[in-house]
Amino acid sequence: xxxxAELGHKISKQIYARQEPKLRAALLNAQFDLAQAKKxxxxxxxxxxxGAGKGETVNLLNEWMDPxxxxxxxxxxxxxxxxxxxRMWRFWRELPPKGKIGIMFGSWYTDPIVRxxxxxxxDAELDASLxxxxxxxxxxxxxxxxxxxFWFHLSKKQQKTRMQELEKDPLTRWRVTKxxxxxxxxxDAFRQISERALRETSSANASWTVVEGADERYRSLTVGKxxxxxxxxxxxxxxxxxxxxxxxxxxxxxxxxxxxxxxxxQIAKQxxxxxxxxxxxxLNLLSREKKYFKKHSLILLFEGSDAAGKxxxxxxxxxxxxxxxxxVVPVAAPTEEERAQPYLWRFWxxxxxxxxxxxxxxxxxxxxxxxxxxxxxxxxxxxxxxGEINDFEEQMARSGAIVCKFWLxxxxxxxxxxxxxxQKTSFKRFKITDEDWRNRKKWNEYEQAVCDMxxxxxxxxxPWTVVEAEDKYFARVKILKTIVxxxxxxx
Amino acid sequence: xxxxAELGHKISKQIYARQEPKLRAALLNAQFDLAQAKKxxxxxxxxxxxGAGKGETVNLLNEWMDPxxxxxxxxxxxxxxxxxxxRMWRFWRELPPKGKIGIMFGSWYTDPIVRxxxxxxxDAELDASLxxxxxxxxxxxxxxxxxxxFWFHLSKKQQKTRMQELEKDPLTRWRVTKxxxxxxxxxDAFRQISERALRETSSANASWTVVEGADERYRSLTVGKxxxxxxxxxxxxxxxxxxxxxxxxxxxxxxxxxxxxxxxxQIAKQxxxxxxxxxxxxLNLLSREKKYFKKHSLILLFEGSDAAGKxxxxxxxxxxxxxxxxxVVPVAAPTEEERAQPYLWRFWxxxxxxxxxxxxxxxxxxxxxxxxxxxxxxxxxxxxxxGEINDFEEQMARSGAIVCKFWLxxxxxxxxxxxxxxQKTSFKRFKITDEDWRNRKKWNEYEQAVCDMxxxxxxxxxPWTVVEAEDKYFARVKILKTIVxxxxxxx
Numbered sequence: 001x002x003x004x005a006e007l008g009h010k011i012s013k014q015i016y017a018r019q020e021p022k023l024r025a026a027l028l029n030a031q032f033d034l035a036q037a038k039k040x041x042x043x044x045x046x047x048x049x050x051g052a053g054k055g056e057t058v059n060l061l062n063e064w065m066d067p068x069x070x071x072x073x074x075x076x077x078x079x080x081x082x083x084x085x086x087r088m089w090r091f092w093r094e095l096p097p098k099g100k101i102g103i104m105f106g107s108w109y110t111d112p113i114v115r116x117x118x119x120x121x122x123d124a125e126l127d128a129s130l131x132x133x134x135x136x137x138x139x140x141x142x143x144x145x146x147x148x149x150f151w152f153h154l155s156k157k158q159q160k161t162r163m164q165e166l167e168k169d170p171l172t173r174w175r176v177t178k179x180x181x182x183x184x185x186x187x188d189a190f191r192q193i194s195e196r197a198l199r200e201t202s203s204a205n206a207s208w209t210v211v212e213g214a215d216e217r218y219r220s221l222t223v224g225k226x227x228x229x230x231x232x233x234x235x236x237x238x239x240x241x242x243x244x245x246x247x248x249x250x251x252x253x254x255x256x257x258x259x260x261x262x263x264x265x266q267i268a269k270q271x272x273x274x275x276x277x278x279x280x281x282x283l284n285l286l287s288r289e290k291k292y293f294k295k296h297s298l299i300l301l302f303e304g305s306d307a308a309g310k311x312x313x314x315x316x317x318x319x320x321x322x323x324x325x326x327x328v329v330p331v332a333a334p335t336e337e338e339r340a341q342p343y344l345w346r347f348w349x350x351x352x353x354x355x356x357x358x359x360x361x362x363x364x365x366x367x368x369x370x371x372x373x374x375x376x377x378x379x380x381x382x383x384x385x386x387g388e389i390n391d392f393e394e395q396m397a398r399s400g401a402i403v404c405k406f407w408l409x410x411x412x413x414x415x416x417x418x419x420x421x422x423q424k425t426s427f428k429r430f431k432i433t434d435e436d437w438r439n440r441k442k443w444n445e446y447e448q449a450v451c452d453m454x455x456x457x458x459x460x461x462x463p464w465t466v467v468e469a470e471d472k473y474f475a476r477v478k479i480l481k482t483i484v485x486x487x488x489x490x491x
Numbered sequence: 492x493x494x495x496a497e498l499g500h501k502i503s504k505q506i507y508a509r510q511e512p513k514l515r516a517a518l519l520n521a522q523f524d525l526a527q528a529k530k531x532x533x534x535x536x537x538x539x540x541x542g543a544g545k546g547e548t549v550n551l552l553n554e555w556m557d558p559x560x561x562x563x564x565x566x567x568x569x570x571x572x573x574x575x576x577x578r579m580w581r582f583w584r585e586l587p588p589k590g591k592i593g594i595m596f597g598s599w600y601t602d603p604i605v606r607x608x609x610x611x612x613x614d615a616e617l618d619a620s621l622x623x624x625x626x627x628x629x630x631x632x633x634x635x636x637x638x639x640x641f642w643f644h645l646s647k648k649q650q651k652t653r654m655q656e657l658e659k660d661p662l663t664r665w666r667v668t669k670x671x672x673x674x675x676x677x678x679d680a681f682r683q684i685s686e687r688a689l690r691e692t693s694s695a696n697a698s699w700t701v702v703e704g705a706d707e708r709y710r711s712l713t714v715g716k717x718x719x720x721x722x723x724x725x726x727x728x729x730x731x732x733x734x735x736x737x738x739x740x741x742x743x744x745x746x747x748x749x750x751x752x753x754x755x756x757q758i759a760k761q762x763x764x765x766x767x768x769x770x771x772x773x774l775n776l777l778s779r780e781k782k783y784f785k786k787h788s789l790i791l792l793f794e795g796s797d798a799a800g801k802x803x804x805x806x807x808x809x810x811x812x813x814x815x816x817x818x819v820v821p822v823a824a825p826t827e828e829e830r831a832q833p834y835l836w837r838f839w840x841x842x843x844x845x846x847x848x849x850x851x852x853x854x855x856x857x858x859x860x861x862x863x864x865x866x867x868x869x870x871x872x873x874x875x876x877x878g879e880i881n882d883f884e885e886q887m888a889r890s891g892a893i894v895c896k897f898w899l900x901x902x903x904x905x906x907x908x909x910x911x912x913x914q915k916t917s918f919k920r921f922k923i924t925d926e927d928w929r930n931r932k933k934w935n936e937y938e939q940a941v942c943d944m945x946x947x948x949x950x951x952x953x954p955w956t957v958v959e960a961e962d963k964y965f966a967r968v969k970i971l972k973t974i975v976x977x978x979x980x981x982x
Contacts, residue, residue: 079571322546
C-alpha cells in the first residue's frame, strides 16, 4: 500500500505557483457552498508517519480556507471525563455539525495501531478494533458525513533524513524529541501494522489516501485537489440522502414476542407494597456500593406505548437512589444542534461517567419505532439502525456500563381505558393529544416494529426485558427485580 | 441568622399526613406549568450542615415532582477539564435551561467557605468571593432565573446527636465517616463563616432561607411550601422581563474615542510584508512556549463594523499558529439550546482550557452593540451588561487567560467603498445583504454604542485596542504587534 508513496513524487516551484492560487480560490468557494447548504459535514482524518507533513498540511488547509468554519482537533491523552466513558465518546463530542469542516489530528486509529506496535494487543484484538472502526465509519457515511482519510507517508530513509534536517535548523529543532527517535526505531513494525490497518479499513465510502510526504508542494496540491474534488462531487448531488435501496420487509413471524405474553399477571396492592420496599431497598444498597461503581455505570432505558406506565416505573426507581447519582433524560424532538449531527449523537452526549446512573425515558430506539412507522427516516436508515444500535450499546457495555432495556407492553383495551381516565383527571397533568390517538390507529404497525426491535437488538450484553404492564404493580416490581438481579450478577 | 433555626420547630405526624399530599400535588402542577411555559428556569441551591437533611430533601423533591424535568448535580472535586478553566465554568455548564428545575448540591459557596474555615484564605479574600457571588446571582436573576437558596442548619448539639443516631443504625452507619467527625470539630468556625457568607449574600432577588434541619417533617414542608410559593408567584407574572427601569441615557461626551483617531495611518505593501513576517514569527514562537501555556490560555476577540476586516485579520493570526492549538468561534444568532440560557452561557461554553487559544469573531459585546441599537434587549439589560461583561472577563483573566479585544474602525466612506467592491467580486464570497445596508443607516447610533462600550469595558486586565483599520495592512500589523506585546509582558 505504501509503495506508490515512495516513488519520489515532486512538483516544481513553477507548477505549484501556477496551480496553488486557483486551487485555493476553488477550495474557499466549495467551503462557502458547504456552509451555505448545511446539508452535510466534511470530516478529515489525518494520520501517518511523524515528519511527513501532517501538521503542515492541517495548517495549510486552515490558511487556504476560512478557519472560522473549520474545527481542528488534536487528540492527545484522554481527559478524566473522557477516560471514564466509552473510547469513542471523545470523538463523538468533536464531530463537526452539518456545514462545517472538522479536521481530526489523531483519531480512532491511533490507539489500536500504537497498542499493537507496542505489543499491548494481539492480532485478533487489532482486527476486532478495525472491524468496529469500519462499522463506525459506515454509519457516519450513511448519516451523510463526507469522510476523507489521509495517511502521510515517508520511507524509513526519508524519515531519518527529515528528522535530521529538522534537528539541524535551530528554528525547528524543538520539533524532534527523544521520543520521536524512540518511535523511529519501531518504524518497521509501525509500517507493517499501519499498512494492515489501512488495507482493512479502506471501504467504498471511506477509503484511505496515502500521500507521499517528502515533497511539500506535491503533498499540498494532492490533498487540496482531492478535497476539492470530493466536496464538489458531493455538493453537486442535490439530494444525497435519497434512498436508493428499498430494503425488503423483515420476516414477520416474530409477533409472538408480544402476543404470547401472559398479560393477566398481577400483584395485589398489599403484596406490591412489601415487594416494592424489598426491591427498592436492595437497589438502594447496590447503588451505594462504591467499589462496584468505580468500575461501572448504569444505563436504564424505557420504551413502551403511550400510557404504558414508563413515568411511574421510573419514579419508583429514582425514589430508591440518591438524586446526586442519577440523571433522567426525557427524549423528545431533537434540538437544532442535535439535528446537525448523526442521530446517535444526542444519546452519546448523555453517556454516563463511571459511578453514574442515566435513565432514558424513550431512547435511540425511536429510530426503529416512531421514525420507522411514521416514515420520518428512510427504510434503509432504520434497517441499518439495528446494527448501529447494537454497536453503540456494546461500546457502552465494554466501558463498564450495565445496560437494562425495558419494553412496557399493554393491550389496546388497557390503553384506551387509561386514555379515558387521563382525560378525566386533571391532577395527573397528562395530556392526551391528537397524536396519541393517531398513534393508536397504527397499533399493528407499531406491534411489528416492536417485535423486530426486540428480535434484532436483544443481545447478551444488553438484553430486552419485556414487561407485562397491564397491571402497574406487577410491572414495577418486575422492573426493579430485573435491575437488581442484573447488577448483582455483575458484582 | 441561625438562632431562629434552633427553636425546635416540629410538625406532628397528623398535620404532615394532612398537608403533604396537597403540597405534593400542587408542586407537581407548578412544575408542569413551568415546563409548559418554558419562560424561565428554577435553580435551587442547597447548602448547610452535614446531617441536617440536605440529601434527604433533594431526594424528596425528586420524589414529589417529576424527576424527568429536574437535573440534580452534586459538585465534588473538579475534573481536569473543569480545573483548567475559570472556577465558575463547572456551574455554568450545569445551569438548567428554561422550563427545567436545577438542584445544585454544593455550589459556588462551598469553596470560599471551606477555604476560609481551613485558614487557606483571609477575610478580605472571603469578602471578595462573596461580592463576586452577589454579582453573579444578580445577573442570573436579571436574566430571569428563579433562584432559591436553602441552608440546612443544626445546632452543635443537634449535629452531634444526629451523627450518633446515624452511627447506631447499621443501615445508615456508612453515612458517618471519620472525615465527618473531623469537620464536626470545626463546627464553630464553620458556623461563624457560614453565617457571615449568608448574611452578605442575602439579596432581594436571591435571599437565603435557613431551614431548621432537626425535624424531618418540618424541614420538608418548609422547603416544599417555599418552593411552591415562589414558583406560583413567578408563574403568575405573565411577563417578568418587562422593563420597569428605563435607564437614563449614557453621557455622550466620549465620541472622541473614535472620532479623534488618526485614520490616515498606513503601511506600504513592501514594509507590510516584512512587518507581517516579523510579528507572525514572534507570535509563532510565543505560541509554542510550553511553560507559558501550562498556566495560560489566550482569548482574542474581534469586533468592528461590517467589512472592517475582521476575517482578514483573524486569518493573519491563525496562519502563524498551529491549527491544533486554536479554535475560531464565529458568533452568529444563538441556537435553540443557547437561547434557553442566560446570554453569556454560549460564550462560557467556549472558554478555553489552559494551553489553548480561542478567537471570537464577534462576541458577547453583541449585547451592547447590535442588541442595544436594534432594541433586541431592554435598556436595563444592556446597561447591566457592561458590569456583567467585566466580571466575565475578570474571571477568565484570573484563571490565566490573556484577553485581547480589538475594535476595528473604518470610516463610513471606506465602508461604502468596500461594500461596492464586494458586490463586484464574486471570488471573495462576501455577500452584502440588505441588513448590511440597513446597519449603515444607523452609523451614528452604532458609533455611540461603540464609544460607550470602550469607555465602560476597557479594564486593566482586558483593555480594548482600537484599531485604525482604514488601511488593512496597518490594521493587521497593529493587531499582531499588540498580541505579541501583551503575551511578552505576561511571560
